Amino acid sequence: MGTVSAQGLRKSFGDVQALNDVTLEVPDGSFFVVLGPSGAGKTTTLRALAGLERLDAGTVHLDGRDATHDPPAARDLAMVFQSYALYPRQTAFENIASPLRARKAPADEIRAAVAQVAELLHIERLLDRRPAQMSGGEMQRVALARALVRRPRAFLMDEPLTNLDLKLRVEMRTELTRIHRSLGGTFVYVTNDQVEALSMADHLAVLRDGTVQQVGTPTEVYERPANKWVAGFVGSPRISLLACHAEGDQLIGAEGWKLPRPQWATAEDGRPLLLGLRAEDLSVERRSDVALDGELYGLEPLGDRTLVDVKIGDAMVKVKARPTVTGTRGERMSVVVDLDRAHLFDADTGLALAGTGR
Ligand SMILES: Nc1ncnc2c1ncn2[C@@H]1O[C@H](COP(=O)(O)OP(=O)(O)OP(=O)(O)O)[C@@H](O)[C@H]1O
Ligand SMILES: [Mg+2]
Known part of the structure; x- marks a missing residue:
């Protein structure tokens, strides 16, 4: 078993409220990603789960049992920190073996276990080196191996791929999800x-200012963002947001444009709204009546x-178009909108209108 859950976690550092009522349910065997910008409270959340942070309020349950007051060692969780803390005087082999040594596992069992994770992480040739003789990315993989060498209740990973170059990072994403599938086990994985997050998670929690904004599968979070902040944080390029309001059977933009009002646009007439349009749902190549008239500003x-x-x-709208698209700045251009794939948010609360899009 390996369920991890947190209810109503609160933690402040002086006048900084790092966690403001964080509740998470991590199912057994899931790859659960906590996504949020720098300072959102991701590390603090992991440290709270691990028992490294004294909480102002809230409880932590492991496999359904209240572990809020258990010391870190009693929780049986393996944590990989943002800064890999390797023993400098020990070789990679000794570093990776240390959790098994602490448990007094027999030498041949240790050798076999280290060889297995070293192979998983492609670090066999590093086993005799000390940290000073490795690159940052290599040390990070050794730190991962040290966590993976045992079978804890769950793995807590704090941005473990940040020190890798882009190519290796993309490779390691695939490797880690493969390792998760082959080892089984529960992973709680933090990233900004x-x-x-979208490529690795089977469950995703989006955190901002110590508050959980949304929990769901990556598809749910991407396709049905709960509020305009999540819509803006998830997705690249950033979603375009246009101020508007509904009136009768029309949506009327602050910029003067008019679109047919989607059936699901249930807000009362006149209420300030934001129309959210993702670049890949728009076109400047097709023709349609359901379009916004504007002018070309730039091509990238x-x-x-x-x-x-x-x-x-x-207002500026970003459209993903075919590479054959051409034009000069200032030229008139229509943006075709697929309202079935659009989003509407209440401009005051930022919340998505119920039933928005799809
Ligand atoms: N020991 C501490 N003392 C004072 N403030 C802290 C401490 N630890 C965290 N904070 C503050 O709490 C907030 C959340 O910090 P946390 O480290 O959890 O963020 P994070 O989401 O992990 O960010 P990053 O992506 O930069 O690692 C931040 O505003 C941070 O400055
Ligand atoms: Mg952090």
Whole structure:
């Protein structure tokens, strides 16, 4: 078993409220990602789960049992820190073996276990080296191996791939999800990288200012963001948000544009709204009546696609178009909108209108 749950965690450091009522339910065997920007409270949440932080309020349950007052060692959780804390005088082998040594495992069992994780993480050739003889990325993989060598109740990982170059990081994402599948076990994985979160998670919690904004599968969070902040944080390029309101059967933009009002736009007439449009749901190549008229502002070639910035009055909308798209700045350009894939948020509360999109 390996369920980890937190109810109503609160923690302040002086006048900084690092955790403000954080509740998480991590199912057994899941790859649970906590995503949020720097300072959101991700590390503090993991440290609270691990028993390294004295909480102002809240409880932690492990496998359904109240572990709030258990010391870290009694929780049977393996934590990989943001800064890999390796023993400098020991070789990679000795570092990785240390949790098994502490348990007084027999030498041949230790050798076999270390060889297995070293192979998983492609660090066999590093086993005789000390940390000073390794790169940051290599040390990070050794720290991961040290966590993976035992079978704890759950793994807590704090941005374990940050020191890797982009190519290795992308490889390690795939490796880690493969390791998760082959080892089984519960992973709680913290990152500020939304691409990493969406590609690795089976469950995703989005954290901001010590508050959980949304929990769901990556698809749910991407396709049905609970509020405009989540919509803006998840997805690249950033979702375009246009001020508007509903009136009768129309949506009317602050910039003067008009679109048919989607059936699910249940807000009362006149209430300030934000129309959220993702770049990949828009087109400047097709023709349609359901379009926003604007002018071309800029083209940014991305290789397989070109990102087109279109000015709608004073607002800017980003469109992912085919790389063949051309034009000059100031040229008139229409942005075709697929309202079934659009989002509407209440401008005051930021919350998505119920039934928004899809
Ligand atoms: N020991 C501490 N003393 C004072 N303030 C702290 C301490 N630890 C964390 N904080 C503050 O609490 C907030 C949350 O910090 P935390 O380290 O959990 O953020 P994070 O989401 O892990 O950010 P990052 O992505 O930068 O690692 C921040 O405002 C931080 O400055
Ligand atoms: Mg952190």
